[in-house]
Amino acid sequence: MKASDGQLIGYEKEGSELWLWDDLPELHMEAGYRIDRLLHYERSPYQEISVAETAAFGRMLVLDGVPQVTEKDGYIYNEMITHLAMVTHPHPRHVAMIGGGDCGPAREAAKYTEVERIDVVEIDARVSEVCRLWLNRDPSERADSLTHLHHADGAKWIRKPPVPIDVLLIDRSDPYGPSAALYTKAFYKSVYDSLSADGITVFQSGSPFFDMKGLRITTQRLRSLFPVVRTYWTAIPSFPGGMWSFTLASKGTDPLLGCMDRLPTDTRYVNKAIIPAAFELPNFIQSALD
């Protein structure tokens, strides 16, 4: 616990309180969270990993000082990155996800009875282990039994997947550090090639409000490869600005024609009506992507 002497990225003592400061230099903003307890800290070969009990969001996974996923709103992200592709694909037997060592999307995907195998590719083995210890309060036996965890570079792993992938989720963090390779043109091509004949992928594609350029590049790259590309959005309170985008690309089925009856009933965010609604884009997003 080095917080008190200021060596831990992002954490600062303020009088008798500990705060985490998420520095957002590109946005010229900063977000501060009061920490009730620093639960875990370590330095992995890739990054500084910590888990903090925050007053606002419960437990929070922090990598190099940047909040990644929280206990109180992580389900919004996990459900929204997973279910829209899962209900669109007619028979998702093989699911894979790159990034997202917390295995939240794997737990959501395992709710579909037709799923036979889930590959989770997380470059940093310590992230998976820390998440399992501190954030996995709602473990799923079925997800555990289906999941093959690979501690590998996702951009390399995807070039030789063990089987063709039906649904591939790109749960990447910001475009620097360990995730940088998940933003290259070559990676998008590898994603396309890794998918089965009617495969579907979903990319976490950033804030449409703060980084329209990034969303536009993701969309263009996917459009150059896939016949069906659709952007959808939601609000994730612990993410900067809240408004967040995902981009779905499909070799076959259009998500607007997906079968909502397959949606599991034990969700906290998504439902049959929210899914089509999420594809309705505000004018400022639609016009930037046209």
Add this chain to the structure above:
Amino acid sequence: MKASDGQLIGYEKEGSELWLWDDLPELHMEAGYRIDRLLHYERSPYQEISVAETAAFGRMLVLDGVPQVTEKDGYIYNEMITHLAMVTHPHPRHVAMIGGGDCGPAREAAKYTEVERIDVVEIDARVSEVCRLWLNRDPSERADSLTHLHHADGAKWIRKPPVPIDVLLIDRSDPYGPSAALYTKAFYKSVYDSLSADGITVFQSGSPFFDMKGLRITTQRLRSLFPVVRTYWTAIPSFPGGMWSFTLASKGTDPLLGCMDRLPTDTRYVNKAIIPAAFELPNFIQSALD
């Protein structure tokens, strides 16, 4: 300009930079914005009013250190509080709004040709004047000619409106200070009584993520008075957590049966598809309101 000696609520010098710190004690969070220039500062009889040029959101109106509306995302709020009621009401001739001295909703309402009169009730005359000087970059002659500005306590004004109101927007700020009276049970009853026979009101009803209790109270009070009450939501990046709710209550038409063809085409956020989508609530909101 008192910023440099720290007397201005919320502003702080950090080295050579000026920052605004939005202290959110109930959320145990703080949000910081780098200020390129402090454009205006004054102390009115009600509050400290400032306008800052922020790097993240352009010009920002700040009251007692709390950001209210920004140049870059204010249109989302203004369009979302206004158009859903305007397309629902079959013939909105008389529109009124309580709070919201920036007159953004008035500009949106004036886009409907049937509107004959707009009453804007803003308790602090200086807020209206400061907004007119610094934030009204897109003035509307039609809105100006239709608008009657009242510098009065909205909770008192609404008891004797000049004419029955067809569409009434409650653009209230947080439930303390000048806005506290807009959260009482008596106020909701006055709102009901002020409306015409098929009148519609929309309340800004807070963050469903951080203040579900507040949203639930607003919903319950409106349900006890109106036959049709519907909650809708959007993401407003400069608001804490982004995710934000509005609650519409109608004496007649259900918004889900509103006529989208009446929507103006010069909007930056809302469109015919976004409006019905905004009424689709995530499970965690729906179950809290059931």
